[in-house]
Amino acid sequence: MIADKQNFSPFNEEPISLISQAGEWTAPFACDLKDEQLKTMYQQMLAARLMDERFIKLQRSGKMSFVAPHSGHEAAQIAAAHAVRVGTDWLFPYYRDYGMTYALGEPLIEIFAQVTGSRLDTAKARQMPMHPSSKELNIFTGASAIASHIPPAVGAAISMKIRETGQVVLTSFGDGATSEGDFHAAINYAGAQGAPVVFLCENNRLAISVDFNKQTGAENIAIKAKAYGMPGYLVDGMDVLACYYVLQECVENARAGLGPSLVEAQVQRFGAHSSADDDSIYRSKEELEQMRQRDPLLRMRRFLENQGLWSERDENLFKKEILGEFQAIIDTLAEAEKVPLEWMFDDVYAEMLPHIAEQKKDFLG
Amino acid sequence: MQTIVQTVARTLAEEMQRDERVVVMGEDVGKRGGVFLATEGLFDKFGPDRVMDTPLSEAAIIGAAVGMAVHGLRPVAEIQFADYVFPGFDQLVSQAAKLRYRSGGTFNAPMVVRMPAGGGVKGGHHHSQNPETHFVHTPGLKVVYPSTPSDTKGLLKTAIRDEDPVVFMEPKRLYRAIKEEVPDDPDFTVPLGKAKIRQTGDDLVLISYGGSMAETAKAAEELAKQQISAEVIDLRSLMPWDKETVLERVARLGRVVLVSESPYTLNFMSEVSACICEEILDSLLAPPLRVTGFDTPYPYAQDREYLPGPNRILRAVQKVLEY
């Protein structure tokens, strides 16, 4: 399956996995990541998990209107952030990707401001929670309409190719999204163009309540790549290093002019689809218990502990630090002024059209 | 006593019981019972062949519904939010709407496309829109938008029994806001194209439909406190719409305020207003005024303010009365 480092074979039947549940390195090549980066990956996974828990609390206390938890997706998301060149490459993520954008360096204050609809949100509180956006980090502003961001991702990649900028696009989405026409239209175009784009499907085998086998008759998503003329890789999405090495290879191949690829990270959705969902209607507690045994955080933590890079003490210290950071941010946001009413009328066009100006004037009296 | 969303589920169950050609399809409509529970209980009762969880593709949902309808089923497709009709819009506009016409009347698609619509739920621009103008502007589609549980039952039944494609919009912020006694009769229907006079009055007419009926009713209550008697009309159906009732009632009082939460430009009420001006100008004592959403995408932070609320309606009423 893996010839040597940086040389994974596509259309593999068993998902690529590099560390065992017990945290042992099982690959036929050496892990060449520096200790610091390995630790950072885990810290970001842990921070993402804690962020999720904090979001849920904020939602329950009425400070957020909505949450789509990413717990169980951390390995794939944090790996993606490490596989790209931050600030150079472009990301087209979806609503469950705050783990990814955090690991890309989106400041916590920006994330919390977005999800709480604060005046401090860089997108002027225009979107529901769970819609990342960062002009500085080349993170394309989120859209709730499933798969609608994938054609623009491909367009950006084609532009990078035409303009020879050496940049790469990474776009992510769920398994449900692969049923939309937009997904097929986009990946087909990318294949035809040899565009520098990596498609990352975070496959948790659920679209809200709908099971994967109702989404497609195919055995997995990765094999669909074949028909679009690109390699497809099946990866254990609970293994951050497997996700990292595969994505990194795909990103660098795209940069080298070898065209697009599709990576399917097999992840799990530990939470309900969202705060508006009740997953007890369609799945059992036992199912969930079983999933949690494969927690991506546990695996990476064991790996680090085996290398002597992490301890219970480190864990507690880091948790305390990050929770403190969250609290400070929440306190700052509590002091922010309300979102101005008149912001409703801005940014429809570069310059406000006269009829909107009239409506604004009339409304504000 | 039942809510609008309960009424949808019960009406679907009755129609499926009555006619085995009726099938329900959409995202999460099966075991989950729909994200709003509008199809609750149907999966257990009728099984996976008649209550189908589809892939996440509105083009597949609407397009397949056309094929099923052509072949003899009576599909009721759910679009999870009206905002997500757009990936399936081509099927609705290019296939469903034009099928009868382009086949010289030899093919038709008796199908219903249900969709929760409207704002006021902190959903931002992708969970709050009212795209009815797109549908009304597409000849071949019928469009319905009830505001009460009883009308939901009567109109949904009529829509399912209709021989043409019907877009059935549901006011999601009222899904659980109102409860009322709904007629038991399994053949209780409400005809398409008939407005309902919710309250008679002597000073002016307020016309609305769908979710905005709630704010319109509130405004009428406020007016009553000020001894102003408003007549309140619920259009219920937008294509066809009840021009006759509207013209007759507006001509009687000469003053009208039109309320609808979709954007101002080409709001459905622009059509109503144009017809009033063209046909009964001589009876008017003031120009008809529209109170609508703004010509912006639906905002998130200003979720409530975007809606034509009672205050904005009252301001328009004052202008119309003082004209």
Ligand SMILES: Cc1ncc(C[n+]2csc(CCOP(=O)(O)OP(=O)(O)O)c2C)c(N)n1
């Ligand atoms: C075009 C469109 N249709 C429907 C929805 C409603 N919806 C929101 S999330 C979701 C399921 C998405 O599942 P998947 O793509 O597998 O991603 P996951 O949520 O599992 O991460 C649906 C149907 C939507 N947002 N956009």
